[in-house]
Amino acid sequence: MTHRFLLGTATALAFALPAFAQDDDLLVFDYSGFEDPSFHQPYIDQHGESPTFVFFGDEDEAFQRLVSGFRSDVTHICAGSVPRWQASGIIEAWDTGRIPAFGDLDGSLLGEDVMAGTAELFFLPTDYGSTAVTYNTDEVTAEQVASLQVFTDPAFAGRLSIPDNVDDAYALAYLATGVSDWSDVSDAEFEAATDWLRAIHENLRTYWTDPGELGQLMGSGEVLVAWAWNEVPVALADEGFPVGFERNTTEGTSVWLCGYVNMADGPGSEDKAYDYVNALLDIASAQPLIEGGFGSANTVALNSLGAETLEANGLGEVTVPVLAQLPISNEQRQRQAEAFERIKAGF
Known part of the structure; x- marks a missing residue:
């Protein structure tokens, strides 16, 4: 990471x-x-x-x-x-x-x-820090980001982004498919999360690599909704950008x-x-x-x-499940990394 x-x-x-x-x-x-x-x-x-x-x-x-x-x-x-x-x-x-x-x-x-x-x-x-849904409040309503399934919504196709980071990506995918503890996932849970990531791939504008890049993408309007670290909405708000940070999504939120x-x-x-x-x-x-x-x-x-x-600063109390990105086995992390690379390559 x-x-x-x-x-x-x-x-x-x-x-x-x-x-x-x-x-x-x-x-x-x-x-x-x-x-x-x-x-x-x-x-x-x-x-x-x-x-x-x-x-x-x-x-x-x-x-x-x-x-x-x-x-x-x-x-x-x-x-x-x-x-x-x-x-x-x-x-x-x-x-x-x-x-x-x-x-x-x-x-x-x-x-x-x-x-x-x-x-x-x-x-x-x-x-x-926390990772949650960051969005442009002028273009997106709170109701539209109440669930992590916003990343599957065709209405936002090409205006979404998630990190180019296997841990953050799978934290999102596990939460979206009903898993809030990744310490001992089953094969079926891994496959469900992988299928979910594959399904949203075509909806994404890009996989962002650092907070500055994502800030520019959101500031320009290219990206409306992103899975982002807590520092991103704070920086955008300091610049006067209309930004929201929704940690209480129905399925949960994540901390790294x-x-x-x-x-x-x-x-x-x-x-x-x-x-x-x-x-x-x-x-x-x-x-x-x-x-x-x-x-x-x-x-x-x-x-x-x-x-x-x-x-x-995006670290307040939440009322939904929290997936903590605790250490996982080398085997599990390698399996996730390999699958994530295939997904990004379009497979």
């Missing part, structure tokens, strides 16, 4: 270089943008400087560099990548006893086994999540690795994160922002 903080060409050019060499005892491998000091100010307060950051363009690239010998202390990935990273042996479990906010983390972002203490914590969620993995044999300080992730989960980091388009995985920190702020 491509992370939600997308900075285009700058990210691609900067992936191999530190943003600035600071604390040599901690190397954070990350997406460009997350070096923002306000995201980890408690770490700076404690140690007098930020960690050293090295950037990558996407998680496949990051994985290949790490298995080829590059070493970091912590790495920022999204949930879909976790099974492959864990199976490779390049990450080790976090000690939950060293994470003060662990008991306050959103259980829906962790999985029941971890919360129950029956599984080790290999993935520490720190930031998340990202966080940090603890690298095995990291070259730096293990203590500072914990200091860094604890800083991200600190209540002081919640406001800067949401201003960047991300919700804190720490429910206490997140709720400190107030219901109005959360609603304005």
Whole structure:
């Protein structure tokens, strides 16, 4: 999965270089943008400087560099990548006893086994967001987007868009076909979701690749309805665009999540690795994160922002099922990826 903080060409050019060499005892491998000091100010307060950051363009690239010998202390990935990273042996479990906010983390972002203490914590969620129906309120009514079946509506043929991202696409398709937990889908449920994605393919104007592109498509009127991350309607509204973000669609809504993995044999300080992730989960980091388009995985920190702020940023309460994009097996993700590529190719 491509992370939600997308900075285009700058990210691609900067992936191999530190943003600035600071604390040599901690190397954070990350997406460009997350070096923002306000995201980890408690770490700076404690140690007098930020960690050293090295950037990558996407998680496949990051994985290949790490298995080829590059070493970091912590790495920022999204949930879909976790099974492959864990199976490779390049990450080790976090000690939950060293994470003060662990008991306050959103259980829906962790999985029941971890919360129950029956599984080790290999993935520490720190930031998340929602994916839901975004629409042009001048051209589309609230009633027309009350259901995810809007993507099958021939009245909007050629004016629809979904992400060019297998996780987001299948989250939509599972919800649309009655599944709100993708952790253990049957063959029949997978086939139903795949058939649904294939059915909407001809209705789509395009598969969007980053929020800026989708913002332009909606701003120009080419796209009227999209399956989009919460940062998109916020940005459009800031520009005065007539936009709605419908999370309470009949079938449900989705949340994506990202966080940090603890690298095995990291070259730096293990203590500072914990200091860094604890800083991200600190209540002081919640406001800067949401201003960047991300919700804190720490429910206490997140709720400190107030219901109005959360609603304005697309992270308010919902009354419908929520599909959390938790890690799934390599086999399931590969099956979905292969089917999605065939669908996009017209098969």
